[in-house]
Amino acid sequence: MTRTLRVAVVGAGPAGIYAADNLIKSGADVRIDLFERMPAPYGLIRYGVAPDHPRIKGIVTALQRVLDRPEVRFFGGVEYGIDLKLDDLRQFYDAVVFSTGAEKDRPLDVPGIDLDGSYGAADFVSWYDGHPDVPRTWPLHASQVAVLGVGNVALDVARILAKTADELLSTEIPDNVYEGLKASPVTDVHVFGRRGPAQAKFTPLELRELDHSPNVEVIVHPEGIDFDAASMAAIRSNKQVEMVVKTLQEWAIRDAGDRPRRLHLHFLEAPVEVLGADGRVVGLRTERMELTGDGNVRGTGEHTDWPVQAVYRAVGYLSTQLPDLPFDHASGTVPHEAGRVLDLDDQAIPGVYVTGWIKRGPIGLIGHTKGDALETVTSLLADAPLLPEPPFTDPEAVVRFLEQRAVPFTTNEGWLKLDAHEIALGRPQDRARVKVVDRAEMTAICRGE
Structure with missing residues (x-):
């Protein structure tokens, strides 16, 4: 050519x-x-x-x-x-x-998923990352929260919900996100996966980061630590799966500490209904699952109701x-x-x-x-x-x-102006940056207006 x-x-x-x-x-x-x-x-x-x-x-x-x-x-x-x-x-x-x-949330077809207090993880991520196209406030009213899914996004959402706002203050979270998280009354965040620990989709690094907070106790519920032939094959053949399983097993048998907030990991619990009253989330019903030998699961008919006031689905982007x-x-x-x-x-x-x-x-x-x-x-x-x-x-x-x-x-030169502006905003507070959220303000800074 x-x-x-x-x-x-x-x-x-x-x-x-x-x-x-x-x-x-x-x-x-x-x-x-x-x-x-x-x-x-x-x-x-x-x-x-x-x-x-x-x-x-x-x-x-x-x-x-x-x-x-x-x-x-x-x-x-x-x-x-x-x-x-x-x-x-x-x-x-x-x-x-x-x-x-x-950047959209994949739907989850269970009764009650559209109740007030049921959210998509992608929307929440956009809020805490300061996306210009989402509202500046988020309804953080729940003391007990359910997160559906066991991928990296699910763990991100659970970790941000469970941490204190002051732990995140050194990062680039916008001021409105800090204020929202600071007012959150959360005490317990429950993460639910319908399959076993060897089928979890998060990485070892993402998992271990859950346990780094001085304010969050990570609790792995031992009844979900189960393996079938396919699980054992995955552990033997994949180093990352082996590392994830080893960490979960160690956490499942350790004594719980006394940190003020708790992050619970539940495996082999499939969401079957979001429970509501007066149009709002008041609980989550799960069905106990069992492994079928090939890494898949089937229901046992045993159900548990969890008294949560908010549900976040992290079952994939679309x-x-x-x-x-x-x-x-x-x-x-x-x-x-x-x-x-x-x-x-x-x-x-x-x-x-x-x-x-x-x-x-x-x-x-x-x-x-x-x-x-x-x-x-x-x-x-x-x-x-x-x-x-x-x-x-x-x-x-x-x-x-x-x-x-x-x-x-805007141009690359304009973006570099915005980048420098955000870094300068964070410097007095010893923060990496303070992210500008408003689209018009971002554009004006980029264009020197």
């Missing part, structure tokens, strides 16, 4: 930035524009990772190096489907890569359908082959690609996104010689397009 390859990436989280990085490292003559609906980049890192995970947030250093590359431009505050559509992007780019992730793209509603993904988007006849749509959770579903850790992006970029580069040249090749044409539509977009 003799001309410069121009690529638009929709979504500037890790998936989108890794795609840009792979394009640059390929050695191709390429220019990449990243479009992000938030004024700031990083997606899941900024708005989906718990604030007390500084090691994970350290990934931003590598991501920022990509944004600083001369081949890359960042356009924040630009929403696909509203500010521009696929036909618009095709006017300026040879190829478009969608990396919009997943992507949102994108305008002008096909969508598999069952999996919450865009149909594709090696990253090439497929139409309703399973034919590749020329110049349109996906990567990240919108491609493979919300599974895996952030690091798994690198290999995913490489596959998509490999497909794109293989197709590049056959892609038609866009009508407008001047890099400033898309800038003029956004300005004509009065889109108040």
Whole structure:
């Protein structure tokens, strides 16, 4: 390909930035524009990772190096489907890569799940991470809380609910989140998993972090520590599973301490109904499960009612359908082959690609996104010689397009201003930063207004 390859990436989280990085490292003559609906980049890192995970947030250093590359431009505050559509992007780019992730909660079909006091984990995560598009307050009125699910997100939610606000004050939590958590009357957080400990989806590191708080007693209920043949095979073949199980077993037999708050881990307890009165959550009913030998479970008919006043479901994220793209509603993904988007006849749509959770579903850790992006970029580069040249090749044409539509977009330079501003806000309090929450304020700081 003799001309410069121009690529638009929709979504500037890790998936989108890794795609840009792979394009640059390929050695191709390429220019990449990243479009992000938030004024700031990083997606899941900024708005989906718990604030007390500084090691994970350290990934931003590598991501920022990509944004600083001369081949890359960042356009924040630009929403696909509203500010521009696929036909618009095709006017300026040879190829478009969608990396919009997943930020909605997967539904859970049990009676009572829609009662007042029943929440999706994704919404709560967005609140404590200071997402501009969610309310500034959160109804933290429950003394006893249930969290459904045993993945990393479930443990994040449980840990943030159980910790005291002062423990989180050194992190980047916004002031409104600190005040909300400070007023919480919580004493007990119960985490429920329908399968056994060897089938838990959280990592050993995430599990051990539960036990680091001086104010939270972690209690593993021993009746759920059970294993079948498939469980034992998983323990023998997977080091992470072995480490998780070993930790849970040790915690299950230790004496409980006297820390003021308690975080309970229950295995082989499946939620069957959220109990309500006057439209509000007053309890959770679970059914005792038993392992069937192959790692699956069946119900025993034995039920327990837990007197909780709030329920958080952490049973997975779900992507949102994108305008002008096909969508598999069952999996919450865009149909594709090696990253090439497929139409309703399973034919590749020329110049349109996906990567990240919108491609493979919300599974895996952030690091798994690198290999995913490489596959998509490999497909794109293989197709590049056959892609038609866009009508407008001047890099400033898309800038003029956004300005004509009065889109108040932000740039990488603007983001660096906001980044410095948030760090400066945290400095007097010896905090990493104080995150700006309001979208208009974020945009104004980025644009120097």
